[in-house]
Amino acid sequence: xxxxxxxxxxxxxxxxxxxxxxxxxxxxxxxxxxxSLRHQTFTGWSVLFIDxxxxxxxxxxxxxxxxxxxxxxxxxxxxxxPGIFAAMNQGFAAAAPHDWLLxxxxxxxxxxxxxxxxxxxxxxxxxxxxxxxxxxxxxxxxVKGSRPGRATAFRWRGTYRRSxxxxxxxxxxxxxxxxxxxSRLSRYAPGFRLSADLDYFLQLCRDPQLRVQTLDLExxxxxxxxxxxxxxxxxxxxxxxxxxxxxxxxxPFPYLLRYAQRFLSALA
Numbered sequence: 100x101x102x103x104x105x106x107x108x109x110x111x112x113x114x115x116x117x118x119x120x121x122x123x124x125x126x127x128x129x130x131x132x133x134x135s136l137r138h139q140t141f142t143g144w145s146v147l148f149i150d151x152x153x154x155x156x157x158x159x160x161x162x163x164x165x166x167x168x169x170x171x172x173x174x175x176x177x178x179x180x181p182g183i184f185a186a187m188n189q190g191f192a193a194a195a196p197h198d199w200l201l202x203x204x205x206x207x208x209x210x211x212x213x214x215x216x217x218x219x220x221x222x223x224x225x226x227x228x229x230x231x232x233x234x235x236x237x238x239x240x241x242v243k244g245s246r247p248g249r250a251t252a253f254r255w256r257g258t259y260r261r262s263x264x265x266x267x268x269x270x271x272x273x274x275x276x277x278x279x280x281x282s283r284l285s286r287y288a289p290g291f292r293l294s295a296d297l298d299y300f301l302q303l304c305r306d307p308q309l310r311v312q313t314l315d316l317e318x319x320x321x322x323x324x325x326x327x328x329x330x331x332x333x334x335x336x337x338x339x340x341x342x343x344x345x346x347x348x349x350x351p352f353p354y355l356l357r358y359a360q361r362f363l364s365a366l367a
Contacts, residue, residue, distance in 0.1 A: 114219050114226070116144040116275070117198040119190030121176070121183050123151035125205035126160040128322075133164065133171075135209035141216035147193055148173035149186035184287040184295040191286050199235075200276040202296075206322035207272055210240070214318050218275060221314050233279035234303070234311045236269040237318035248323060254360070259311040260304040264346060266356025271296035273318045279310065293330060294337035301345035 120132070136144060148161055150173055161173045174193075176186045187202055194200055199222065209215065218237060225232055241248040251270035256262040283306055287295035303309055338357070342350035 113143055114222050115195070115198050116141075116201060116215060116219060117190070117194055118144060118146045118201045118203055119149065119187055119193075120146055120203050120205060121149045121151070121186035122153065122157065122161070122173075122205050124153045124157045126153075126157040128205040129160065129164070131208045132203065132205065136170075136215075137168070138212050139209060139215045140213045141219055143219065144215060145170045145172070147190055149176050149189045150174070151176045151181070151186065152178070182292055184291060187295075188286045191281065194281065196278060198278070200281070201272075201274075202276075203272055203319065204321070207319050210317055210320045214316060217316050218314060218318060221312065221316075222275070222277070225312060230310065231277065231279065232310045232312035233277050233283070234269065234300075234309070235275040235277070236311060236313045237273040237275075237316045239270045239273035239319040239321055240317055241323050242320045243323045247320075250317075251321075253313055255313055259309060260307075263301060263304050264349075264353050266353050266358075266360050268297055268357065269300050270319075271300075272321055274300075283309065291337050291341070293334045294341055297338060298341040298344065301341050304345060 118136070122129070136146065148171070150158065150161060158173075161171075165171045165173060174189070176189060180186075180188065190200065190202065199219070218235060222232065222235055236253045238253075239251040241251070251273065253269045253274075254262060254265075254267040256265050256267065280303060284299060284302055288298050288302070291298055339350065339354055342354045342357075346353060
């Protein structure tokens with residue numbers, strides 16, 4: 100842990116963490132996520148479920164959960180903005196000015212009881228040193244059943260933009276987005292169904308004043324599968340577009356290096 104619990108906050112505000120969880124008839128997956136949060140040693144978190152056009156059984160589960168624990172709440176997704184990243188944009192809009200945001204799926208969960216405490220302690224420590232980060236990038240891991248799989252980690256290469264150019268990207272489920280990042284870019288770009296998170300991080304790297312801190316912490320476990328894991332052609336097209344938007348004609352270098360790193364990571 101990077102701080103002493105008794106250290107006073109420079110602005111008198113406790114850091115708060117808001118988890119945004121898009122859902123769509125995924126109530127069978129939620130108990131693991133919910134249990135992993137309720138047992139956290141850090142209690143200054145809340146969850147906002149953004150629910151697509153789910154059936155009554157799913158929404159009954161959300162109602163019961165919110166009634167049992169005030170830290171959970173939900174709102175229906177605006178039908179004018181379909182898709183997972185439109186749901187996440189509702190989360191951006193719902194955040195309070197001092198919230199730190201974390202975007203999880205219904206099938207994500209905290210792997211240890213103290214991971215949120217360790218992440219928020221790092222933020223508090225850096226803020227007390229008058230160097231609050233705009234992004235705090237941790238690690239995640241895919242899990243199939245009870246077997247751990249590929250890790251998702253951000254490889255730091257001297258600067259944030261250089262790291263992205265050399266093919267590394269922050270795993271969005273393990274990256275806390277702070278008020279400073281949201282003041283620069285407060286929503287995911289339209290036109291991306293699968294890779295709006297990559298585009299968001301790439302667009303942020305255009306600002307040389309962005310402050311990014313990495314933390315060697317496995318923050319989240321993620322179940323393998325999902326639509327993004329099968330729509331390979333569309334994902335490749337969107338990844339290429341995101342790199343073109345950030346790096347122009349140099350886009351093939353980070354594009355190829357990204358997948359080279361993925362291949363090597365799968366072999367490890």
